[in-house]
Amino acid sequence: CRPRARRKALVLVVVLVVVTSLSLGALAFSLLMVGEREVAQAAGRRIQALALAESGIEAARQLLGEQPDARSPDGTWFENAERFQGVLILDGETPQDRGRFSIVAADGGEMRFGLECESSKLNLNTILQEGGDAAAARQRLMVLPDMTEEIADAILDWIDADDEQREFGAEADYYQSLDVPYRPSNGPLRCLEELLLVRGVTPQLLYGADRNRNGLIDADESALDAQPGWVRFLTLFSRESNLNPDGEPKIDLNQDDAETLYAQLCEAFDEEWAVFIVGYRQQEELYEDEETPPAEQNPPAGEESDSNRQRDENEEEEEEIEYQDRPAGQLDLTKPLNQKLDSPLDLIGRKIKVNYQESEKAAVVSPLFADQSEAMREYLPKLFELATTEGENPPAGRINLNLAPIEVLSGVPDVDASLAEEIVARRPAAPALASPHHRHPTWLLIDGVVPLDKMKALLPRLTAGGCVYRAQAVGFFDEGGAVIRLAVVIDAGESPPRIVSVQDMTPFGRGFDLPGLGAQP
Template identity: 35%
Template sequence: MAQANNVRCPVDRDETTTTKQCVPRRARRGIFLLIALVVIAVSTMAAYSFTDLMLAYDESTILSGRKTQADMLVESGTELARLMLAQSPTGREEMGGVDNNPAMFQAINVVPDLDPQRRGNVTVIAPSIDAMGEFSGIRYGLQNESARLNLNVLTVIEENYTVGDEALQAAADLGLADTDQAVVSDNIARELLMSLPNMTEDVADSILDWLDEDDEQRDFGAEYDYYNALPTPYGPKNGPLDSVEELLLVRGVTPELLFGADTNRNGIIDPIEQTYITTGDQSTASLGWSAFLTVYSREGNKTADGADRVDVNAEDLEQLQADLTDVLGNEDWASFIVAYRVAGQSGATASTGGDSDAAEAVSQASSGQAWSSSVLSTLDLSEGKVEVSQLLDLVGATVVVGEGNDQAVYQSPFANEPLSMATYMPYLMGLLTSKDYDSMPGRINLNECPAELIYGLPILEEETALALVEARGEQSESENRRFETWPLVEGILTLEQMRQLLPLVTAGGDVFRAQVVGYFEGANQSARVEVVIDATTINPDIVYWRSLSHLGRGFDVGTLGVRGEDGMQTLSIAE
C-alpha cells in the first residue's frame, strides 16, 4: 500500500485501460518549509523596511517639530527685545540696559527639559566694539542702528548741511579746521562715504547718483546711460533705498565689498573666514560695508523718561516760560531762553562771519551784565522774533535790551566754559529741543559707531578725531556722556566745531539691530534671524526681518550659553 502511493501510473489516452508499467515518484517532504522560510524572510524584510521608514518619519517629525520650536524660540527672543525697547531709556537701564545684558539676553530658557537635546534657549547677540572703535568679539544685547551711516540721509545732508567758505576760513584762522576742507565742503556726502574701508571716489559718487533725484552724473558717478547699456538694462532708483543689499545694483559694488569675509553673516570674522581675507587690511575692513551702513536709523524727540521735550521755538512765549521753568527748575535759565527769542544773538555768529551788529553785540558780551530773570519783565513777549536754530546757539549768547543810551547787554547764563557746561548741558540737551519733530533719521552715534565713521566727520582734523576716539574709550560715569555734546564739555572740541557737527552726530538713537538665535543645547537644530526694531513708537515695530538659518547657527553653543539641570545659567566662554 505504501509502495503504491509512491508510484505514478500513466494513463494511455487512447486506451481505456491502464498500462502495466508504472514510473516511481520522488518524495518532496520539505517544499512547504522552504516556502515558509521564503515567506518569513520577505515578511521580515517588509516589516523591517516599514519599521525603518516609520522610524525615519518619526525622526523627521521630531526634527521638523524642533525646527518649528527653534523658529518659535526666535519669535520669543524678538518679543523679548521688543519688550525691553518698549520701556523708556531710564526703564531700560533699570533692567540692565540693551548694550550688554547677559541676564536678559543670553541663554534665556524657553523650553525647559532635563534632556539637553530638548532644552531650548534663545540668545540675542550683537557685535562688540573695543575702546579704539574696532570691531572685536560679541556682546549679549542690541546694536544701536545710529552707530551706522544712514545712506538715505546723504542727499539730504548734501542739500541742507552747508559749511560756507567764510565759516571754514574763520574756523581755519582759529586753528579749528584745515583750509583744505573748503575744497571738499561741497562733497560732504562723498567724504562720509569715503570713510568706509576700501571705498573709492567712483563707487561713492555712483552710490550718490543712485540715491539723488536727478539724472545728472557726478564727477566719478554713473547715471541712467550706464545702467541702460548693461546686458540686462535697468535704471537707477533716484530715491531712498529699501535695504543696504540694494547697493549690489550700483556700479562698482560687489558682494565682497558689501559683505566682506563674513560669509555666515554673524557680525564677526571667524577663524575659518580669516583665510578668505586678501585685502591685507585690519579685520574691520574684512567685515564689509554692510557693517557700517543702514537705512533704518532714527531717534525720537523724547527725554530719558519718555516725556516730550520742550520746544524752545514755541510760538506762545508766556507758556514757553512756564514750561521751561517747570522742566529746568531754574528761572534764570528759563527766562533767558525766552528773552533770547525776543532779542537774542548767538555767541557763534561773530566768529563765523555774521553781520556787524551781531559781531558788536558779541564783542560786548565779555563786559555785559549777568542775566537776571527780572529783566524779562522789560521785554514784549507778544512775539518771538529770533529762532533758535540749535540749542548751542544759547551758549555764550547775549540779549540786548533797550536802545541808544539805555541799551544794555546781558550775558547768557549758559557760559562757553567747560566747567559751567558740565552743569547745564544735561538740562539743555536732555530736556529741550529746537525742532518740533517726532523722530529724526540719520545722525551718527558718537559713542557707539566704528572709529572709521568718526574719522570721516567733516571739520575735524585727524588728531582731533583720534583724541575723540581715545576719550570715548575711557570709562566715565559723567551724565554728559549721554549727550552728543560731551566732546565740547570735555574740551576736545570747540563750540564752533560742535555747532558744525551737531546736525550730523548724536549720542542717542531709538532703532536697534540684533541677531536672535534659537537653539537646543544638545542638538543641532537652530534658527537665526537678523532683526531691526524701531522703538520711536509706543509699540516698537519690526522694520526688518531676515532669516539667516540657511547660513548655520553662526555661534557655537558655548558662546550662546547653556543651562544646567537646575536651570541656573552656565557662563559662556565669551564672558
C-alpha cells in the same frame, strides 16, 4: 506522485516569496515611518528653535520699551548677559529638552550679549539729504575699506532720484546694457544686500571675510582677507526720538506761543531760565556788544566788567538802560517771539536786551549760560535733555560719536582724522560708563575738544543717542537639535517698539558655538 510533489514544492516557493515580499514591504514601511518620525521631530525641533529665537526678539523689545534711547543712564541695552545670554525658555530633564535664546551683538569684531545702535553707522538713505555737494557725499563713502571713487559715485547714482550720471558713476544706461538688464532704484535702499546690484560692489566688499554673517572673523575665516565688510559701517534705519527721559516730548524752544513756552520752561527748569530764553526770543534784534579788548573778554560768569558797562552806557546814552547780572523782572508774554534758535548753543555767552512789564527802562542781562567748561558741564546736559530746537522729528542719520567706529567718524563733515582719533580716545568705553555730560555730543565742547563755533557746525551731524537697534537672536537647545539665527532691527522710537526687519541667517550656518551662547550640559 511526482507531479503532485512538484506542485507542492512550487506552492511552498510561492508562499516563501509572498512572505518575503510582505516582510520586505513591512520593513520598508517601518523604515519609512521611522524616517517620517525623525523628519517630523526635526521639523518640530526647528519650529521650537524658531520660537525660542522669536522669544529673544520679544525680550529685546521689552527691554527697549523700558529704555528706548541709546543714552539711557545704565546702558543695559549695550551689554546685558543676565537678560540676553542663554535665557532658559523650555525646561526639561535632559539637555536635549532644554531650549534657550541669546541676543548677540558683534559690532567692533567682538561678541557681546546686547544690541547694536544703528546710529553708530553711516545711513545710506540719508546721505543725500544732508546737504553739500556731490563731492562731499562721495567723501563720506570714501572712508570705507577698499572704496573707490567709481563705486562711491555708482552707489550715489543708485539712490539719487535722477538719471543724471555722476562723474564716475553709473545710471540706467549701464544697467540696461547688461546681459540680464535691470534698472537702478533711484530711491532709498530696501536692504543692504541691494548694494550687490550696484556696479562694482562685490560680496567680498560688502561682507569681508565674514562668510557666516555673524559679525565676527572666526578662526576658519581668519586665513582669508580679515578686512571687515561694509555692513559693519552702514545702515538704512538710524534715527532718534525727541523725547525726554520720562518719555514725554521735549520742550520746543522755537514754538510760537510765548506763554506756553514760558510755563514749560518754568516747570522744567526755573524762572530765571524761562525769562532769559523767552527774552532772547522776544528781541527784535539780537543784542551785540562791540568788540571787547582781549584783556576784558570772557569776564567771570554772572559778572559784567566796568569798562563793558561804561561802553554800553555811552552807546545807549539816549536810552535809559538797567544792567543786570541775572534776569530780574516779568516779561510781557503777549509780545511776539521774533528770534529763532538754531540750537540751544546759541544761548551760550549771549547777553539779552529786554523790557520788563513793571519798568520803563530796558534791561541788558549778562549771559546766563556762561562759556566756561564747569558751568557748561552743569547746565548743558540738563538743557539738551529737556529742550530742543528740532521739533518733533530730529534729523535722521546723525552719527553717534560715542559708538561709531573711527572709519565712520572720519567721514563726518568737519571731522578730520585727528579729531576722529581724539573722539575715540576720550569717549566713554561703554554706555554704562558715560557720565551725564557724555550723553550728548556737546561733551566735545565741555571737555575742550572743539570750540563753540565748531560745536555748532558739528551738532547737526552728531548725536550721543539713537533709537533703532540691531542684533542676532539665536534659538537653541543645550544639546542637539536645530539652531535658528535671526537678524533683527527694532525701532524703539515707537511705543511699543516696532520690528523693522527680520532676516533668517540660519542658511549661513550656526554662527556661534553653543557653550559660548550659554548652553548648559
